Amino acid sequence: MTHLADALAELGDALAGLSASGCEALRGAGDADVLSALAAAARIRRLAEAVVVEATAVIVERDETAPHADRVTTRYGCRNLGELVQRATRVSGRTAADVVTAAKAVRRSTAPSTGETLPPQFPAMRDALVAGDAGLDGIAAVTSVFRGSLVGREALLAADVELASAARGSEAGPVSADELRAMAQVWAAFLDPDGAEPAETRAMRKRGLTIGRQGADGLVPLRGALLPEVAAQLQLGFDSVLNPKANDPAPCFAEAAEPDGPVEAAADTRTAAQRRHDELAVLLGAASSSGQLPMLGGAAPTLVVHVREEDLASGSGYAHLPGDDVPISIAAARHLACAGAVQRVVTGESGRILSIGTLDRIFTHHQRRAITLRDGECLIPGCDVPPQWCEIHHVQEHSRGGPTHTDNGVLLC
Structure with missing residues (x-):
């Protein structure tokens, strides 16, 4: 193990012992002491992240010049550098991706012809990272904004200096990673005023919404980008x-x-x-x-669910949506019947329509006024919720043939 690894291991052991006793001590500490401990621990975290980013940058440089079979990621059985970082640090895939992004932005590569160490893409932000002034979130926030930007080198270095200065802190104090991202976006818009148009063009090309097919779990996947x-x-x-x-x-x-079963209010x-x-x-x-x-077929677009009356009443069987051969549950049909209207169609043995009728579920405002005048408030015993906060419920469920009539409606909160 290298001297740095030994030193970090000893530091980790010391912090582990301090954490065990310090966490209990914090419970009795004052607000100022708690905040001071929080800030000190955050600085230690940022300094540790600097080592993580630098170690990843070394691996990036070594893998760039090595054959695929000799790369560090390959020798350790990883598909890519992100997976290697994730295994070594136990962070999430998203955080591992940020580590790789930050490492590529602040690494100091070696010129293949002269062996000279070249400056990083963001030298000032790298110095802020090493000093513990900017953490992984701050580096990733800045570098992600300028990724793919057409900003020249001199302009980028000028933005780098100002952003690093903000990370170190001014009269108003150091800024957070979100504030660094906002400041970087302002710099990017100023230095590359035409940069938004290509991004908008790409967004227009990649926009989309896809509705999948119903799966075995009864759900339809929805994916896309808005x-x-x-x-x-x-x-x-x-x-x-x-x-x-x-x-x-x-x-x-x-x-x-x-x-x-009874219908009870639940959280x-x-x-x-x-x-x-x-x-x-x-x-x-x-x-x-x-x-x-x-209009669709001369009427407003209306979702129609086909279900047999006896199945809807008993709660067994299946329902069908238009244009989909996969059946849905009776519960789904009940949801739609509760929110819309039930139209009863009677067909003969040969399929001939014998009768058709529509029974609206929603009480009209005239019926609501009459029921409000009659009930006065919620009818639950001991409940005095006023009528304007109540809904009108069917005594006999509408899906089971209950009429939308004042005799079949009551105020319930």
Whole structure:
């Protein structure tokens, strides 16, 4: 083991012993002492990251000039340098990629013809890294902004000096990695004003959205990349659905309950991803019913689910979506029946339509006024929630034939 590795190992053992006793001591320390310990530990982390980045830079240089079979990554059974870093440091794949990016940006390569040590791409940021002023996050934030940029060498060095100075700290104090990224973006926009156009062109070419086929898990994969303005508009839609001041709470998909079991209010245990999924369903439904979309077959685009009446009532069997041979669960049909309307079609043995009728699920505003006048507040015993905070529920479930009538509607919070 080298002298540096021995020294780092001894330092690690010392820190391990300090951590065991220090963490308990922090519980009784004052706020200033806790913050001081936090800042000191963060500096040690940045200094350790400097060694990690430099070690990775050495491996980058050695692998560049070695045959594939003699490369460090190959000899240690790794597919690439990121995997090698991940195994050696136990970090995530994302962090390992940042280490490789930072290593390539601050490494000092050797000229093959003269053997001279060449300066790194970001010499000032490298000095800040070695001094413990800028950590891995800061180096990766700066280098990622200028990746693929057409900024000249002199201009890049000028930006490097200013960004490193900000990382070390000015009168306002040192900046965070996010602030370094923002400052680097300003420099990149100033030094390469035409750089945004190629990036926009690439974004236009790579934009897309793909809807896969339903898998064995009953889910349909959705993947793609949105333009920033499209993503921003979608986020605004999400915000409007989740707005706590909205008149109507955002509906959510819930697991199927027992057919005759009680319906109880439960805490929202959905993950952030599950909430976004349910919000997207709300937005799609609102767009379809807005009347602003092009007509399909002379009517607004309406999702139709085919299910037998007896299956919907019993909760067994399957339902079918248009244009998809893979059946869906009855629970999915119940979700749609709860949010829309049930249209009952009676067919004969030969397939001839004998009758067709539509039973709306949503109570009209006239019916709501009448039910509000009758009930006054939530009908749950002991609950005094006012009517404007209540919803009108079917006593006999609409999906089981319950009519949308004032005699079959009650106020429930």
